[in-house]
Amino acid sequence: MENFKQLGVKDNFVKAISELNIIQPTEIQNQVIPLLLQGNTDLVAQAQTGTGKTAAFGLPLLHRIVAKSKEVQGLILCPTRELGQQIAKQLFKFTKYSDKIFVESVFGGVQIEPQISALRRPTHIVVATPGRLIDLVKRKAVDLRKVKTVILDEADEMLSMGFKKELDEILTMLPAIESKWLFSATMPDGIQKIVKRHLSGQAIKIEINKKRQVNRNIDHQFLICEEKEKLHILIQMLNADPKARGVVFCKTKSAAQTLAKQLQAKNIAADAIQGDLKQVERDKVMRAFKKENLRILVATDLAARGIDIEALAFVVHYQLPDKDEYYTHRSGRTARAGNRGISLALITSPEIKQIRWFEKTLGISFKQIRRSK
Known part of the structure; x- marks a missing residue:
């Protein structure tokens, strides 16, 4: 496709990303966005960092959010604070011309109280490192019962950092889940086990050509x-x-x-x-x-x-x-x-x-x- 409108992205999002100089879809965006906009599905996508993954999953996720509802509807798991903050920042920019969709980034290594306070405000999407998310759930600071879409970004890096137990725990505490999207640069055995255990057997698999x-x-x-x-x-x-x-x-x-x-x-x-x-x-x-x-x-x-x-x-x-x-x-x-x-x-x-x-x-x-x- 030549542009995002042809992929099915709404005009208000197209206008916002155009101002960010995101004009021509990358290969991962071309393949993933139309699929994810069609409806509920599980997806396993193998693609490297720097290929436009945030827009590939972020735009379809934003389409699924009901802005009038105050509940957390989307969850994005990622390995590091910087990546989480970067994703949240990008999603905020994508919503410049849409209804206000509130995104909160939470992560370990800092005091938890300010994050608990921030989550008391209406929040539609939570971007989190796995360990900190579990801490927040245990403190009843975040409610995941209405989450319909969960995204694992850089899943292999989360595994290499020792988050397998946390990922398994989080993926079993989402009663309203409708779609699970996993993005990973590599597909080691640990990722294959997560896919087999937590994603449906009909999950769509996409691998982007490294070259x-x-x-x-x-x-x-x-x-x-x-x-x-x-x-x-x-x-x-x-x-x-x-x-x-x-x-x-x-x-x-x-x-x-x-x-x-x-x-x-x-x-x-x-x-x-x-x-x-x-x-x-x-x-x-x-x-x-x-x-x-x-x-x-x-x-x-x-x-x-x-x-x-x-x-x-x-x-x-x-x-x-x-x-x-x-x-x-x-x-x-x-x-x-x-x-x-x-x-x-x-x-x-x-x-x-x-x-x-x-x-x-x-x-x-x-x-x-x-x-x-």
Whole structure:
């Protein structure tokens, strides 16, 4: 389809998303939106981060909400605070010209009382991390008895964070449920078990071609060097364009923390987000980065889930990811809102095999660059 109106999206939502420069549907949106607008159904969709999933499930969900009713009718489960806040923010923007649909984001790592207070207001959709949602249910702060649609976003990440028990518990406490929509980048055994246990045998299954998922405005590059040379090359690159801002990815928490300190020692405004940070510390780093008090964010793959910052010139893979979907997620931090961006991998000679693998599985092309003298 060429536009969202042809997919069946109401004019008031089309007007709102057009102002966000969401004009031409992505593949996941093309396939999912018409199906979900038809009526009650269970759906299993395999698609990477950064492919437009929020609009793919968010627009059909908004169509299903009865604004005059004050009950929670939609539930979205996601792995991290940042992703939850991002989803809630997007849904709010989608409703600019529609009846007021109220969305509340709740998550762990912060005091629960303000969230309990917020949920006393009329709330139509709750976006939640699984653990915090169960805490709120036990305190009778949120009523899920009228929820008709539940969405699991980035289900594989929720499993990898140890939320299987919580997901099973939540999915069995929804007496009025009519539709269950699961979105996941990968389909490990744990996801298959959830699908088999909680979704109907007639659930529609959709898998988006990996080779169509990577943003075409990204220039993929790699530079071959020794491991001990990476820091010097990264600093050289950053000094060559002092105004350019970006994210540098590491595989481990300790590597991210060490690299951030090394960059700080070279007077580069950098800091790290990784899993061991307390929520208040993480929030402080993200605020500084968004306000441009920090130039470089050093991140691990899981910690970077849900961050949404525009105008980033580049991402650097200081350590290559193990999975191709992680590469898609990492590189998708740049080239937003129609801009071009650079995804640079600093690799050792043996890792060229992994670059060729990404080219093959993701349908992208890498350009080798040489280090400057």
